[in-house]
Every structure is written in structure tokens, then in C-alpha cells.
Amino acid sequence: MKTVIPFGPQHPVLPEPFHVKLHMEGETIEGLDLQVGYCHRGLERIFQTDYKKVTFLIERICGICSFLHTLGYVRAVEEIMELTVPRRALIIRTIMAELERIHSHLLIIGLYGDALGYENYFMQSWRDRELVMELLEYISGNRVNYAMNQVGGVRRDLDEDRVKAAHKAIDELEKRTGDISKVLLNDVSIKLRTQGIAKLSKEDAIALGTVGPVARASGVAYDVRNTGYLIYPELNFKPIWETAGDNYARMQVRIRELFESYRMVREALKLLETEGSGEIMLAIKPNQRPNGQAFVRTEAPRGECFHYVKANGTPDLERVRVRTPTYANIYALTKMLPGADLADLPVAVVTIDPCLSCTDR
Amino acid sequence: MRTEETKKENLVAQAYEMKKEGWRLVCITGTDLSTDSEQKMEVLYHFARENEVRHLRVETDGTENYPSILSAYANALFLENELKEMLGIPVDGIKGELLLRLEDEVKAPLKRLRGVSYETREIKVEKNAEVAPQ
């Protein structure tokens, strides 16, 4: 029997507000219509203001990848203004970006457990996430919206105490992630519910322009960190990818990325210690203003994030355009879900790690 | 950042060609460059292939029909929807009901309207903190 089920924007199992109209054949999903836009705040219009203020406004696009948005934006403005950022600032930016990836991945791993009906797992993962949140608060002064970046460098330095605290937190986190990942990757009932379900083939992943862990789980080894911004080339970064393309593979990629991030944070912290203190912020004269346009790609926890800035020499920017990873990924649901059961929908939605306030801006 | 000029008549053919060469569409950016005397918009198509990037630039006046590259790139759907909603460019076959709701007062918020004084459309950020962005 054919039925149409409206699903969302508010629904207990949806982590984010978006609407899908499900075309069902019995218990099986045949097709779906997507509707986003419930979080639209007109931010791109508000960004047509002073370029220094935009740094603080742009991190409010999203509370989870807020550092990445400022990072992409300041990289674009620095490219326009042809600034060379001090090395210590680059190292601190790398550390922050990776810590943010850790907290985002731990968050979605928890939600994944929740979607599977495993509440204990959710609490466990979020309790561990608290460690990295506290570390981020200690480093930047705030749990979210860190206000660390500014055009020309970073605004806070990592002193010795903070480096020590970071080492301690990363060690502890690595131990705990080892514990929880064992459950996620080896548990029989979790495997039964996720392996081979909501598959995305490599061809579809490329055709739909998916990015981040969603693409990498389908065998597309595409990671923007490879393009060599910040100090990633020095940290021997290698993209992590799987080939199965199902729910299980997408979470597997994230868990393996966590360990890669721990390693990179540790190495970057060591670089900070060995190189000693130095400049973290370039002085910018008040009459020095951006004039031109730049396009920058940054790897956010959820995938490639795109920032475009166009300035015309006045303090007010002409256009800031943001294309976030979920914008590219959410459309993949229309290819992933047909053929799956209704009960698999929450899990499949969580594995693409949707962030709708990014998507709608 | 170097951009390549192109005409909107050639756009779709060029998109197919780029797809064949393995470029992926990253984003479409529309900017309103209108002044008081003329109406002009630019649309940028950003493509990437591994570490290379390419940008196509199309100029339009924002009133005539505009081609859609949806047939070549499936992920252009949301991007072209936004082009229509935010700037009011009538893209072929695109409804433009993604971000704004029908009951929203503002249509095409990124468009600079000629004949309407800029002041009334400006979100008053500088002068009055009480006025909420419309």
C-alpha cells in the first residue's frame, strides 16, 4: 500500500529541523522530497558590514563548527590583503581546528547511539566530549563561539599550562575513545542494524558532489586538508577512507579520524613547545582594507566548507558566501534512503551529520 | 583569484564539458553589482578538481531567463534555488522555495532594488540597535 508520511521539521528522532516527505510502499521508503530552510536567518545579508566585525558574526553560523567558519573567512580576507600570518598563529589554528573536529565527531557518535536506541552510549560519548569542551573553554575562554581568530592571526596564545592541560586531555580522550569505539565497531546488534543499509555508491557520491566523511566512506578519498593549508603538510596528514558506503562505514571513518586528530593535535602541541613563544597577531593599520575577491576551501568536521569574500576597498564587504558541508551532503539522502526501512531513517540521517543552521544560514 | 568570463548561452554546454573533464561543482555565488544607473548581476560558478580550482563568471541583468545547469550537475539544485530566492534571478525550471517562506515579507533580500531608496531596505545596524533585521 502506498502512503505518504510527512516527517519533521520537529520530530523526536531528528537532530535538526528539516522536513522530508516520505513516499512509502509498506515499510519501505520509495522516495522522498526534502525541504530545508527552517533556520534561515539572512546572515549573508548581515555580513555586508565591517570586515572585522564579520569575524565574530560568521562564527555564529553554527555552534559546532564555529571555529572553521572564522578560519575559512579569515583565510579568504588574508588572501585578499596578502598578509603572511605568523607561524605560531598557524599552529594554534591547526590545534583549534582539530580539537573542534574531535568535539564534533564525539557529538555525532553520541547521537548515533541515541538514534540506534542506545541511550547509555549517548551519555557516555557526551560525557567524554565534555573533556574537550572544557579544554576548548580553557584555551579560548568560551565553550562555543571561541572568538579566537581575527584577520592577521589569533587572539589568544597557548601558554605552558594550557599546553599541558591539552596533552592531558588528549591522552585521556584517546583512552576513552578506544573504549567506546570498540562497542560501536564490534557490537553484533549495531552491525546488524547498520551494515549494508542506506548505501551510497561511489558514482552517486561523486555525482551529487558529497564531501567529507560521507564521500570518504563511499571510497572518494577527498579531503581538503590535503591541499596544504595551515600546517597540515608538516603533520603528515593522510585522508582516511572506506569503501562500503553504508551507515557503518560512515561512522567508521569518523572514529578513525578521531584517532588521526589526536595524533595531529599532539604533534602540533609539540611544535608549540619546541619553537617557543612568538608573534601571534599581525598589526593591521586602520587604513589597510581588503580590496578584491578570494575563494577558500577548508575542511570542517563535516566536510569541505567553502567561503567566498568580495571586498571593494571600503570597510564594508560586498559579498560573503558560505557553502557548508551539509548543503552538499543532505541531498545525498534522496539516493541513500530509497530501499531502506522507515526504522532506518533516523540512523541514516545521523550518519550524514546534518547541520541545518549551517545549511540555511 | 582568476575568473573566466563566459556567456550565459554557452553556460550549459560548458558545464557538460567540465563535468566530462572531472570537475566538481563547489558553489554558485550570485552578487548584485547594480548601481543607480544600471542593473547588473554577476554569477560565479566555482569548480574544483583535486587541488585545482576554476571559476566561471557570467553577467546578467537579473530579469531575463537564466539557464540552469541542473542537468549536468545534480547538486546545483539547492544552489540555483538560492540564486533565485536571494537575488531574484529567474532560473529556468527552479521554483525557489528553499529558504524563504511564502509569508516572509522580504523577497530577494540580497537584491539592490532600483527606484527604492537603499535606506529603506538597509538593515539598520549602525544607528539603532532596537530595530530587528527584517
Add this chain to the structure above:
Amino acid sequence: MLTMLKNAILNLVKPSATINYPFTPIPSAKEARGALKIDGPLCIFCGLCSKACPAQAIQVSRADKHWEVDPYQCVNCGACVDVCPKKCLGFEEKYTAAAQKKSNVEFNG
């Protein structure tokens, strides 16, 4: 599986992990950006802070020698702290407490 079981049992006997807010204050990190504060007498009412503020939270009037911040509009970014020529702005580590009424923090010179 057993790791989770161990945790579940431990959680039964451990004290509660949440804080009894507002009776117990929330701990905040060292140098956290809790709430904006002003060291009043130093301020020269130049208005630079209100110009730099991305949230339009500060209002300064040079004529009336009046400085005012709306703590509920302030996003604790610290842009005003950076630009202040007299270095009279700063942050308290404690976060703004829950309140029943909104009120601005004012200073008259």
C-alpha cells in the same frame, strides 16, 4: 559490551554528575569570557568600544558621560576589550547569573 556494563554499574553508585544550578555556581575556566565589566573611572567615553561591537550591545554618549551595555545582547566576543584605548574593559570569569528581569549595566562619569 562489558565496558559499557562496567560504566552502567559505576554510574549507579557515583554521585550525580550535574550541578544543582542556581544554588551551586557553575565552575568556569581561568580567564573565561564570562561577563563584560568596566573599570568606570578610567573610561574617557571615546565610543570606540561601541563602534567595534558586532552586536551593538554598547551605547556610549560623550555628552552625558554615559556608558551602557546590554548584557543580554553582548555575545562576549571581546572586540571592545581589544580596541579600548584606556584598557578599562575586561571580563569576569563568572558567567552572568540567571535573572528574572533583564537590565543593562550602566556607568555614569
